[in-house]
Amino acid sequence: MILYRNNDDLMxxxxxxxxxxxxxxxxYTxxxxxxxxxxxLSLVFTKEYSSYRSIKKKSDHLFDVKKNPKESLRYNVRRFKAEKARIVGCNDSIARAAFQKGLPVDHPLFRKLIMKEDLTLADYFALAEKHALWDEAHQCTFKDLKKYPTSPP
Structure with missing residues (x-):
């Protein structure tokens, strides 16, 4: 098309x-x-179809993924991994920092992650999985205690 750039009709x-x-x-309509x-034509086309292009996200977008108070840790990790997967060439060190920053400060996993500097992102997710299992087991036990009190009413 560069050869014909001076001929608008042909372009x-x-x-x-x-x-x-x-x-x-x-x-054609x-x-x-x-x-x-x-x-x-290029202006009209761009205006019509620019909203259809996908916006490329960068690694620092992960800092927007925060654990909601009522959200399980397992679901939070799943959401974080999904967002990370959408980022081409995601930087793991930024992802580690974002994952840690997205946790509540009082969460036991946050404390564990802040104390260990040599962990990989895979290590973060493995620890998160262990904490999620513990959280789920703890919640089941707590519900059982409510159903079956240990002392008579």
Missing amino acids: CKIFATTLQDEVQNWF MPPQSIRNFYE
Whole structure:
């Protein structure tokens, strides 16, 4: 297309041949003579379809993933891993810091992570899994105690 950049009519026609499916339908449903040159066409096209492009997230986006008070640790880890998977080339050291920062300060896992500096992200997730199991076992035991009191009423 660079060879024809001074010929607006040809540029618009060549552009139309690169379109497919609903984008091609959009192009052919535009009112006749509503576009005067390729520059206008590129502006209209960009305005119409710029919201469809995916926004690339960076590693520091993970600092927005925080554990909600009523959320289980297991679900929080699952959510964090899903967000991390969406980041191409995610930096593990930033991910470790973000995961730790997303935990409440009073959470036992937070204390454990802050004390150990040589842990990998995989180590963080393994520790989180152990804590999630402990939390779930603790909750089951607590519910059982409520159902079956140890002393008579």
